Amino acid sequence: SYVLTQPPSVSVAPGQTARVICGGNNIGTKGVHWYQQKPGQAPVLVVYDNSDRPSRIPERFSGSNSGNTATLTISRVEAGDEADYYCQVWDSTSDHYVFGGGTKVSVL
Amino acid sequence: QVQLQESGPGLLKPSQTLSLTCTVSGGSISGDSHYWNWIRQPAGKGLEWIGRIYTSGSTNNNPSLKSRVTISVDTSKNQFSLKLRSVTAADTAVYYCARDRGTAIMFDAFDIWGHGTLVTVSS
Secondary structure: OOOOEOOOEEEEOOOOOEEEEEEOOOHHHOOOEEEEEOOOOOOEEEEEOOOEOOOOOOOOEEEEEEOOEEEEEEOOOOHHHOEEEEEEEEEOOOOEEEEOOOEEEEEO | OOEEEEEOOOEEOOOOOEEEEEEEEOOOOOOOOOEEEEEEEOOOOOOEEEEEEEOOOOEEEOHHHHHHEEEEEEOOOOEEEEEEOOOOHHHOEEEEEEEEOOOOOOOOOEEEEOOOEEEEEOO
């Protein structure tokens, strides 16, 4: 089964840039989606298809995907960006979605 | 605006069958080419995709849950449902329903989620 690996945590100062990594074998050949989840709330889609943003999501959120690593980049980080972030792909070998383990972004 | 709401028993005993329903409001469950999904999250842990049903009725399930899962749709009630058989304490989690964006591709993102419902399995 396909495995997505995320670091457990990332810390960043306000106004700086946070990068959340999602590793997977040849993940660059897949479409990666990213979700933000705050405590006690349902996940919210922040990036889909590697680098596209839903209309309600600020331009500060961006994504990229190449080789064995997909990256969610949060520019000019704000306190309200503190949350868990999950990457997601479709595993075509067994026809099911896979989520990464999640990364907690802490704003210092 | 489409909204999703999960409902069902919050407490089960081991070996029972978990039954949850997701009610779709603000739109028709059969109106567009959407996949309707179930996802769960144990307390303090990550997300796990359970399975989905397409507008046509075709389904996909997570192999890790083997044959315990059945997902169905009731278009007359604008609902879709999850049944998970032979539950154990390991099935204790918040269960979410979610809709994909409706581009009809197999690997689309989930743009609308329910608030989630906690299901506890305990004797």
